Amino acid sequence: MKFFKLLAAAVLGVLPLLATAQAFPSRxxxxxxxxxxxxxxxxxxxxxxxxxxxxxxxxxxxxxxxxxxxxxxxxxxxxxxxxxxxxxxxxxxxxxxxxxxxxxxxxxxxxxxxxxxxxxxxPQMVIAHPSVAARNLDELVALAKAKPNELSYASYGSGSLPHLLFEALKARSGVQLTAVPYKGITPAVTAVMTGEVQLTLAGVSSAQAYLRAGKLKALAVARSQRLPDQPQVPTLREAGFADIDPHxxxxxxxxxxxxxxxxxxxxxxxxxxxxxxxxxxxxxxxxxxxxxxxxxxxxxxxxxxxxxxxxxxxxxxxxxxxx
The missing domain is CATH 3.40.190.150 (Bordetella uptake gene, domain 1)
Incomplete structure (x- = not known):
């Protein structure tokens, strides 16, 4: 008898949960x-x-x-x-x-x-205008040190991923880069493509077509593994910049x-x-x-x-x- 009382109590305890799950969504x-x-x-x-x-x-x-x-x-x-x-x-x-x-x-x-x-x-990529004489982040740091304040990057607000990456790069490497604000990632990518600025961090989906056309080049990818269709581009971790990788x-x-x-x-x-x-x-x-x-x-x-x-x-x- 005690068993059946316990069983009944268990069933009654479960019923409200089942009713909630079955009723959702109700409107x-x-x-x-x-x-x-x-x-x-x-x-x-x-x-x-x-x-x-x-x-x-x-x-x-x-x-x-x-x-x-x-x-x-x-x-x-x-x-x-x-x-x-x-x-x-x-x-x-x-x-x-x-x-x-x-x-x-x-x-x-x-x-x-x-x-x-x-x-x-x-996935995000560090992208540059083709005129930038750097093939990777180490070369970019060396270039920025040789030409202080001559390189600029497109951001879309304080705390945005490009802002976090490049400001962290400045703090880590002691280089001088100028932040230029834009109203979103698409204008930022366009600004790099047209040469208004030299750098940004952009989603692969935003930059992929321009990379294929040679209008942009990728220096690194903010991802745990290299991209299958860009196998030559190292991750930030592989490049030695894991500590400033915004992922x-x-x-x-x-x-x-x-x-x-x-x-x-x-x-x-x-x-x-x-x-x-x-x-x-x-x-x-x-x-x-x-x-x-x-x-x-x-x-x-x-x-x-x-x-x-x-x-x-x-x-x-x-x-x-x-x-």
């Missing part, structure tokens, strides 16, 4: 994107929303909440009901850079935003802190099923120059911890502060 799901429509994060959110809506039979909408270095969008999700119906799709700056660039944030990226999955990685940019999916674990797992499982579709992966990930990741919530959480440590180090030595 419209909103994916908040803290960037303007049309960019890489936004496009990924809209494709994912369409696939999840098809799977769930519930509306999935994308809402662009831009401004304040992604803080407005992140805060909206942090303050939403913790039931999984409000998601945040953002890049690393929201989670691992902003905490060290701003003295105070209206959200805690650890407590208020739970990781669901790292969607993709965006890749990335997009990830988050949910409001306090959301039940079973809902987080449902979200991860359903996104992973979408990602497993070869058509989705080929057309919307690989064709855009992204590396597919689609990690578990646990693996994503560990990755974020490592990235926070790396960003804290680079932001400290670069002296970057929010603009």
């Amino acid at each position: 419209t799901v909103k994916i908040v994107v803290p960037y303007a429509a049309g960019g890489g994060v936004d496009v990924m959110a809209r494709v994912l929303a369409e696939r999840l809506q098809r799977k769930w039979g519930q509306p999935v909408i994308v809402e662009n909440k831009t401004g304040a270095s992604t803080i407005i969008g992140a805060s909206a999700v942090a303050k939403a009901a913790p039931d999984g119906h409000t998601l945040l799709l953002t890049s690393e700056s929201t989670i691992t850079s902003n905490p060290f660039l701003f003295d105070k944030l209206p959200y805690d990226p650890v407590r208020d935003l739970l990781p669901v999955t790292q969607l993709v990685s965006l 890749e940019s990335w997009f990830g999916l988050f949910v409001t802190g306090g959301t039940p674990v079973d809902v987080v797992q449902t979200l991860y499982r359903d996104v992973a099923e979408v990602a497993a579709d070869p058509a989705f992966r080929g057309q919307h990930v690989l064709a855009r120059g992204f590396d597919p990741v689609f990690s578990t919530p646990e693996a994503f959480g560990q990755f974020i911890q490592a990235d926070r440590t790396r960003k804290a180090h680079l932001i400290r030595i670069s002296g970057a502060k929010a603009e």
Whole structure:
């Protein structure tokens, strides 16, 4: 008799969890994107929303909440009901850079935003105008020392990946480089291609066509391994600059802190099923120059911890502060 009472209690304890999982989603799901429509994060959110809506039979909408270095969008999700119906799709700056660039944030990226999955990685490359007489970073440092203040790099804000890399390079090597601000990665790459500036750090997807055409050249890649289609380009670690490697940019999916674990797992499982579709992966990930990741919530959480440590180090030595 005692056994059946214990069994009944166990079943009753599990039923609420099953009901939560089965009921989710029970209404419209909103994916908040803290960037303007049309960019890489936004496009990924809209494709994912369409696939999840098809799977769930519930509306999935994308809402662009831009401004304040992604803080407005992140805060909206942090303050939403913790039931999984409000998601945040953002890049690393929201989670691992902003905490060290701003003295105070209206959200805690650890407590208020739970990781669901790292969607993709965006490998970064140190690129230069073909006129720069350097084939690698050692030669670039030597050139910068020989011609102080003659080399400039394109950045897209204090704390952006190009800013962190080149300011750290200046601090490490004692070279003089001039930072020139641009409104985003595309104008920054264009500025290098046209010779307005000589250097930047750019996503492979942004620079690949120009590299193939000989309008840009790559000096190093910020990635754990060399790129298959650029095998001659060493990683920053191989080049001896592992201590200032900002690593890749990335997009990830988050949910409001306090959301039940079973809902987080449902979200991860359903996104992973979408990602497993070869058509989705080929057309919307690989064709855009992204590396597919689609990690578990646990693996994503560990990755974020490592990235926070790396960003804290680079932001400290670069002296970057929010603009």
